[in-house]
Amino acid sequence: MKLKFLLLPLAALAAAAPRAEAKIRVVATVPDLVDIVGRVGGDRVAVQGLARGTEDIHQIQMRPSFVTRLNRADAVVYLGMGSEHSFLPGLLEVARNPKMSADWTRTCAGSGCIDASTGVRVLQKPDTLSRAEGEIHPLGNPHYNMGADNGPVIARSVADGLKRVDPAHAKDYDANLKVYLLELDAKLSEWKKKAAPLKGVKAVSYHKDTAYLGRFTGIDFVDTVELKPGIAPTPTHLEKLVQKMKKEKVSLIVREQEYESKTSEWLARETGARIAVIGTMAGAFPETETFAGAIEHNLDALLTAAKIGKDVE
Ligand SMILES: [Zn+2]
Numbered sequence: 001m002k003l004k005f006l007l008l009p010l011a012a013l014a015a016a017a018p019r020a021e022a023k024i025r026v027v028a029t030v031p032d033l034v035d036i037v038g039r040v041g042g043d044r045v046a047v048q049g050l051a052r053g054t055e056d057i058h059q060i061q062m063r064p065s066f067v068t069r070l071n072r073a074d075a076v077v078y079l080g081m082g083s084e085h086s087f088l089p090g091l092l093e094v095a096r097n098p099k100m101s102a103d104w105t106r107t108c109a110g111s112g113c114i115d116a117s118t119g120v121r122v123l124q125k126p127d128t129l130s131r132a133e134g135e136i137h138p139l140g141n142p143h144y145n146m147g148a149d150n151g152p153v154i155a156r157s158v159a160d161g162l163k164r165v166d167p168a169h170a171k172d173y174d175a176n177l178k179v180y181l182l183e184l185d186a187k188l189s190e191w192k193k194k195a196a197p198l199k200g201v202k203a204v205s206y207h208k209d210t211a212y213l214g215r216f217t218g219i220d221f222v223d224t225v226e227l228k229p230g231i232a233p234t235p236t237h238l239e240k241l242v243q244k245m246k247k248e249k250v251s252l253i254v255r256e257q258e259y260e261s262k263t264s265e266w267l268a269r270e271t272g273a274r275i276a277v278i279g280t281m282a283g284a285f286p287e288t289e290t291f292a293g294a295i296e297h298n299l300d301a302l303l304t305a306a307k308i309g310k311d312v313e
């Protein structure tokens with residue numbers, strides 16, 4: 001009798017072996033997407049990342065392993081909206097994968113391309129192609145992964161993409177998506193409550209990446225330390241910024257961890273505003289490797305800085 005029980009797990013293992021072989025290989029450009037692809041793909045997908053969460057999405061260091069990963073991939077999942085323009089189309093040109101080729105407008109073209117921004121309501125979309133907002137946000141604000149309420153939108157885009165690439169397992173992706181969406185829904189109500197004290201708080205950020213964060217938290221972002229996205233501050237801009245911050249009673253400076261700290265510290269001294277250091281991607285800080293973990297970390301950092309500001313008054 002005992003032998004029978006021992007044989008059962010072995011038989012199960014043998015049956016599982018071909019399933020494991022059939023996993024689709026997915027490359028996700030940033031840690032947020034690695035997490036979400038992992039959740040939606042489950043055991044049908046083997047996912048590898050490219051950029052590190054501590055990096056600046058507009059200036060990712062290319063590494064030779066990126067080419068190998070893209071060459072072997074069945075699909076690539078990316079933020080889109082030009083986020084990956086500093087590295088992904090260039091890599092796709094050399095990776096020579098027939099399922100995905102470089103597209104300098106849409107990042108990627110081919111059956112293996114999964115644009116996670118599909119379905120995102122784009123903020124700060126320019127009316128013209130004048131590049132007045134700098135060179136790096138040509139299609140609107142691409143930092144939608146910093147908005148908590150975009151989690152479900154990204155998850156749905158990823159699920160649609162995986163179903164298209166691997167239709168045989170569409171039911172698995174739908175089931176995983178359902179579980180993940182339930183989890184996110186619960187967290188979103190929790191985050192919304194938690195963010196309530198931030199409503200109406202006036203802030204400046206270093207880079208113009210807080211549109212979606214502002215929409216969710218109610219923080220009123222009035223300006224940026226950078227002159228324009230990707231363009232360093234000038235002394236004239238900083239002088240004007242100090243005047244504006246004083247006039248509008250800006251109490252919060254949001255510095256993304258990948259940007260230098262000295263200018264924000266100087267601004268804090270000049271204006272009395274408090275600094276919150278946040279991440280623009282998952283993995284920017286230890287223990288924030290997931291989309292939800294990164295959102296929570298940023299919320300906590302903002303609440304801490306905003307609360308200290310109130311205590312001082
Ligand atoms: Zn940006």
